[in-house]
Amino acid sequence: MQAAPAEPSLPFATRLWLAWLCFFRVLVDGAFAARVSGARAEPRLAPAAPPSQFTAPSTSSALQLLSLLQREGRLVDFLQQDITAFPDAEIGVAARVVHEGCRRALRAHAEIEPVLRQAEGARVELAEGFDADEVKLVGDVRGQPPYAGVLRHRGWRAIKLELPLIVGGHDAHVLAPAEVELG
Amino acid sequence: MTRYAVGIDLGTTHSALSFAPLEGEEGERPEVMDVPQIVARGQVEAKPLLPSFLYFAHESEGPQALPWEPDRTFSVGEFARARGIDAPARVIGSAKSWLSHPTVDRRAGFLPIGAPEDIEKISPVEASWRYLEHLAEAFDARFGGGESSLASQDVVLTVPASFDASARELTVEAAIAAGIEKLTLLEEPQAALYAWTLARGDAWRKDVRPGDVVLVVDVGGGTTDFSAIAAVERDGSLELVRVAVGDHILLGGDNMDLALAHLLRHKLESEGKPVDRAQQASLVHACRVAKERLLGDPSLEAAPIAIASRSSTLLGATLRTELTRDEVTRVVVDGFFPIVAVDSRPTHRPRAALTELGLPYASDAAVTRHLAVFLARQAGALAKLQGASPQTGRTPRLLHPTAVLFNGGVMKADKLRARLVDTLNVWLGLDGGEPVRVLEGADLDLAVARGACAYALVRRGKGLRIRGGTARAYYVGIESSVPAVPGIEPPVSAMCVAPFGMEEGTEAKLPPHEFGVVVGEPVSFRFYGSTVRRDDGAGVVLEDWKRDELDELPPMELTLPAEGRSEGDVVPVKLRSQITEVGTLLLEAEPIRPLKDGERWRVELSVRADSEEGG
Numbered sequence: 001m002q003a004a005p006a007e008p009s010l011p012f013a014t015r016l017w018l019a020w021l022c023f024f025r026v027l028v029d030g031a032f033a034a035r036v037s038g039a040r041a042e043p044r045l046a047p048a049a050p051p052s053q054f055t056a057p058s059t060s061s062a063l064q065l066l067s068l069l070q071r072e073g074r075l076v077d078f079l080q081q082d083i084t085a086f087p088d089a090e091i092g093v094a095a096r097v098v099h100e101g102c103r104r105a106l107r108a109h110a111e112i113e114p115v116l117r118q119a120e121g122a123r124v125e126l127a128e129g130f131d132a133d134e135v136k137l138v139g140d141v142r143g144q145p146p147y148a149g150v151l152r153h154r155g156w157r158a159i160k161l162e163l164p165l166i167v168g169g170h171d172a173h174v175l176a177p178a179e180v181e182l183g
Numbered sequence: 184m185t186r187y188a189v190g191i192d193l194g195t196t197h198s199a200l201s202f203a204p205l206e207g208e209e210g211e212r213p214e215v216m217d218v219p220q221i222v223a224r225g226q227v228e229a230k231p232l233l234p235s236f237l238y239f240a241h242e243s244e245g246p247q248a249l250p251w252e253p254d255r256t257f258s259v260g261e262f263a264r265a266r267g268i269d270a271p272a273r274v275i276g277s278a279k280s281w282l283s284h285p286t287v288d289r290r291a292g293f294l295p296i297g298a299p300e301d302i303e304k305i306s307p308v309e310a311s312w313r314y315l316e317h318l319a320e321a322f323d324a325r326f327g328g329g330e331s332s333l334a335s336q337d338v339v340l341t342v343p344a345s346f347d348a349s350a351r352e353l354t355v356e357a358a359i360a361a362g363i364e365k366l367t368l369l370e371e372p373q374a375a376l377y378a379w380t381l382a383r384g385d386a387w388r389k390d391v392r393p394g395d396v397v398l399v400v401d402v403g404g405g406t407t408d409f410s411a412i413a414a415v416e417r418d419g420s421l422e423l424v425r426v427a428v429g430d431h432i433l434l435g436g437d438n439m440d441l442a443l444a445h446l447l448r449h450k451l452e453s454e455g456k457p458v459d460r461a462q463q464a465s466l467v468h469a470c471r472v473a474k475e476r477l478l479g480d481p482s483l484e485a486a487p488i489a490i491a492s493r494s495s496t497l498l499g500a501t502l503r504t505e506l507t508r509d510e511v512t513r514v515v516v517d518g519f520f521p522i523v524a525v526d527s528r529p530t531h532r533p534r535a536a537l538t539e540l541g542l543p544y545a546s547d548a549a550v551t552r553h554l555a556v557f558l559a560r561q562a563g564a565l566a567k568l569q570g571a572s573p574q575t576g577r578t579p580r581l582l583h584p585t586a587v588l589f590n591g592g593v594m595k596a597d598k599l600r601a602r603l604v605d606t607l608n609v610w611l612g613l614d615g616g617e618p619v620r621v622l623e624g625a626d627l628d629l630a631v632a633r634g635a636c637a638y639a640l641v642r643r644g645k646g647l648r649i650r651g652g653t654a655r656a657y658y659v660g661i662e663s664s665v666p667a668v669p670g671i672e673p674p675v676s677a678m679c680v681a682p683f684g685m686e687e688g689t690e691a692k693l694p695p696h697e698f699g700v701v702v703g704e705p706v707s708f709r710f711y712g713s714t715v716r717r718d719d720g721a722g723v724v725l726e727d728w729k730r731d732e733l734d735e736l737p738p739m740e741l742t743l744p745a746e747g748r749s750e751g752d753v754v755p756v757k758l759r760s761q762i763t764e765v766g767t768l769l770l771e772a773e774p775i776r777p778l779k780d781g782e783r784w785r786v787e788l789s790v791r792a793d794s795e796e797g798g
Contacts, residue, residue: 046228065225071223077497086498093503100472163228167248171226177224179269179493 063172064163068109070176073101108163115155124151184363187642188213190374190635191318191337192355193311195279195405196437197232199632200318201685202336203640212381213636215629218321219250220260228704229321230261236313237275238263239295239302259317268464272297278310280433280542282357283343283350285737290353296447308357315340315361321592334364337642339635344370344410344654347712348768349737349788355767367687368766369767371631372399372410373425373649375590377641378634379625390622396565397622400554400603403591406617407432407550409557411582412649413568417505425651426568427561427582428714430734432553434545436471436593439515442548443470445505446514447488452742456502458490465490473506474515478596484508520602521549521743525581525610529553551606558610560715560731561568567717583616588625595627605750628635652684653762656716658725658733659770661696661707674724677711677733681760681768690761691721697757697775703750712736721760739770740785747778758786764769 025033069075076097083091106112115134118124126135128145138152166172187202190213201213217229227250237255238248247258257263267274275294282289284307289741291720292304305313319333326332340363342354358366376399379386391397395415401408409429415422444467446460459467466488473486485507492500529547545553561582587607589600600621608618626633658677681691700706711733719725725733743754757774763769770786 067223074491074497077491077495081496081498083498090498090501093285093489093501094491094497096487096503097491097497097501100489164222164226165219165228165250167225167227 060166060172061163063175064166067172067175068105068163069102072105073103075102076175089180092124111159111161112156113159115157116151118154120151120154122151123148185337186331187326187336188693189333189336189340190369190637190639190794191340191631192371192374192607192629192632192635193279193342194235194342194631195277195312195403195435196748197404197628198235198314198318199232199629200322201629201632201636202322203636205337205640205643213633215632216322216325218240218318219324220317220321221247221249221258222258222260222563223262224462231313232451233260234264234316235278236260236263236267236311237278237305237313238266238270239298241270241273245665246794248297249320251320257313257314268461272299272570273302275305275310277542278307278403281309282353283306283346283431284542285349295336302355307774308353311354311357312324312360315358315363318699319361319363322702334362336686337365337367338363339367339369339374341369341371341374341631341635343406343431344372344425345408345409345431346370346519347405347431347655347734348657351659352767352788355765365634366765367642369635370410370654371596372401372408372426372428372590373651374631374634374638375399375401375625376412376423376588376634376649377637377646378630379622380646381633382625382630382758388421390620391421391423393726395585396426396583397470397586398619399588399590400594400609401590402550402593403435403447404437404593405433407434407545410654411561411564411584412651413565415517415568421647421746423649424568424645426648426656427557427564428654429553429716432545433542434519434548434550434553435591438466438544438548439519439593440471440474440573442505442514442518443474444510444593446510450580451502451504458502459493460718461493462490462502470506473597474511477506477511478515478598479507481598498640513576516598516602519548520551520599520606522602522606522609523549523551523555523611525555525559527552528556551603554603554607554688555556555610558584563715563717579614579616581610581614581616583611583614584619585617586620586622590625590627590630594767624679638756652686652689653681653768654683655712655714656683656719656720657681657760657768658711659739659758660711661698661724662709677728678722678730679721679723679725680758680770682719682721683713683717685762687758687762687766688764690759693758694722695757695761695775696722696724697755699753700756700772702743702748702754703745703754705740707738707740708786710736710739739786739788741772741784742785743772748786756784760785760788 066076070077074097078094116124125146126145126149130145134155137147137149139149185205187204189202190202192199197214199217199786201215203213215231217231219227220233222228224244237257237259238454246254247256249255261272264276267276272295278294279285281294284304287293289307292306292309294304294307294310298304321334339470340354341536342351346354355366367770374398381392391414393414395414397412397414399410399412410425411427412423412425414423444463447466447470448463451458469488469490473488476486477483485505486501487505489498490502494500528546529552530548548554558581562579564582584607587604594600604619604621611618642648657680659680660675661678662675678696680693685691713733715732748754755775757775759771759773761769768788771783771789772786773783
């Protein structure tokens with residue numbers, strides 16, 4: 001929490017004079033009295049809102065992505081089915097369907113590249129001011145940069161992600177419509 | 184105001200549009216426009232290819248909204264193609280193949296075939312119009328319409344080289360209906376060559392020199408198209424002349440995928456695993472992917488194929504099989520590109536009467552055999568060409584290409600390219616020719632759209648233009664006035680109305696052969712085209728010809744309005760022909776004794792061949 005910024009303070013003589021003026025004006029001017037009353041109450045009723053660091057994500061594009069991966073690669077079908085009882089061969093067959101379709105969808109809609117281009121297992125140097133969003137330090141983490149370490153995972157960065165436009169009124173919560181065959 | 188040069192590839196399975204600003208830098212590559220289209224219910228996405236499918240939504244589905252049009256009862260593009268699998272009776276595909284179908288009325292509404300009653304069926308012309316309209320609307324939405332609307336731009340629209348005068352005419356009708364005003368037609372193989380020169384930059388002049396003959400082999404999703412383009416030297420500079428085009432062959436990648444799917448379906452069913460309709464569609468798609476992998480990567484022995492069931496259950500209900508290298512070699516490489524002798528010819532199976540309303544798919548699947556016919560029929564294509572290197576010694580039995588340019592998705596496969604080139608080289612070797620070179624370096628999926636745009640620039644003086652004019656000579660049938668004998672057709676002679684190689688914007692002078700036309704009644708003329716008779720001048724009358732020299736086209740029709748004349752009168756007319764700036768054949772009848780200056784009537788092409796036969 002951040003403290004609300006303090007008002008500059010007035011000298012005592014000025015305050016005495018102001019109190020004297022206010023005493024009489026509050027007695028004779030009802031509207032002024034109401035404003036003073038409001039000024040007194042304000043700090044308690046409405047503390048300055050701290051700038052929020054957390055935002056709730058909009059879920060509509062996430063729903064759309066799920067719908068896309070289901071349409072192209074049956075991802076929701078795959079994740080919703082209990083696979084514990086199935087042999088690996090069966091899971092492998094289904095995984096091909098899911099992998100082929102989801103990969104096609106991902107490639108068509110997103111551009112993804114590794115955060116670091118070096119081979120995994122290579123030694124990498126991290127200079128001062130590296131971005132902690134981009135690189136996570138693991139293992140014996142201490143001391144100050146520059147660091148030298150072994151690249152364990154190259155990381156992924158989405159260069160872009162483009163999803164279809166949605167027509168107004170479309171219900172994004174329907175990830176896949178039920179299908180009813182007529183005739 | 185004209186701001187852009189635009190090229191449109193109106194394909195059998197996909198369409199695309201590319202554009203380049205006219206004030207752009209020299210050598211700027213045309214850009215392919217992403218076309219917004221419905222990809223799933225309520226979702227619109229812009230993609231470079233627009234599948235040439237049209238879906239009539241059921242009223243329960245509500246409007247098929249696009250960013251520029253909230254209420255529409257049909258959709259074009261990816262969603263339409265997907266609906267072709269789960270609601271096929273409401274979907275039109277292959278409209279372009281119908282557009283070139285000679286024995287149906289292509290202006291009559293009969294698509295989708297077998298559609299339910301709530302759909303007002305449309306004609307092949309209208310389906311093509313809808314695809315072009317979608318592209319035009321997408322263009323206007325992107326560039327803001329008004330002066331930048333597609334109607335104001337120079338548009339080049341591609342057609343198969345094998346499209347005859349009437350199929351071209353119908354394509355133009357569709358484009359005009361879609362609001363395209365400044366239009367020129369271009370043959371697809373020529374577009375592919377323009378795209379190739381664009382991709383190569385100035386270096387292409389090192390690859391193609393005077394004396395070269397480039398064979399363009401274009402195998403798309405639904406059609407196979409051959410063209411030969413010769414490079415000659417004229418007045419010290421290089422000139423490209425399209426010297427020959429092949430027949431219209433309805434044979435393409437889709438047939439190959441279907442053949443593979445058929446094989447795998449048998450394999451699955453013999454293991455007791457039935458394949459339903461939706462799975463069949465997935466199987467075809469999976470076969471295409473597996474085929475491309477196997478033909479592109481010689482180290483693979485088999486490609487796995489997994490087909491999910493339609494239910495939400497994935498595990499335990501997914502069919503698994505594989506496509507082996509042997510199978511793809513047997514079915515696609517040897518089946519569609521067999522090693523054949525140069526004199527082998529496609530087989531023509533007689534068709535059952537019931538296939539009348541189906542498309543005239545090639546009855547022989549061998550692309551190599553169709554190629555052999557093309558090269559043999561066009562052996563004399565260079566004979567009259569000034570500046571072509573003289574063919575020495577004995578007369579060749581084949582047209583000898585020196586280079587090959589591939590186009591169309593199928594020809595991406597190394598294995599198929601190699602098979603075609605090897606076969607061709609054997610033929611050429613036996614006929615005393617040299618092996619061909621392969622011209623590399625064009626994107627086979629988008630080349631035609633890009634090349635069409637390049638041609639729009641060429642027409643404004645930016646780059647070298649391929650000449651060639653019409654790829655056919657056209658003839659009108661004249662029935663001789665012998666007494667009618669029941670059961671015997673009166674002999675017909677053919678008068679050439681447009682010679683081979685007529686250029687755009689030119690007119691042919693015809694001798695005053697008179698036809699008597701009855702006022703107020705439609706008069707039908709038989710109509711023929713030839714891709715091989717290069718020497719017949721306008722007005723030449725053929726009494727007889729070899730069987731495969733002239734192809735009969737849908738008849739043309741003339742109706743003289745009664746205006747100023749009495750109904751039933753016979754008016755003597757003569758014909759005149761021109762190739763319009765757009766690239767279509769225009770035939771007009773001019774009365775010998777006109778009632779007013781410049782009186783003439785248009786002869787309609789592409790009328791239905793036979794009212795009993797058509798749909």
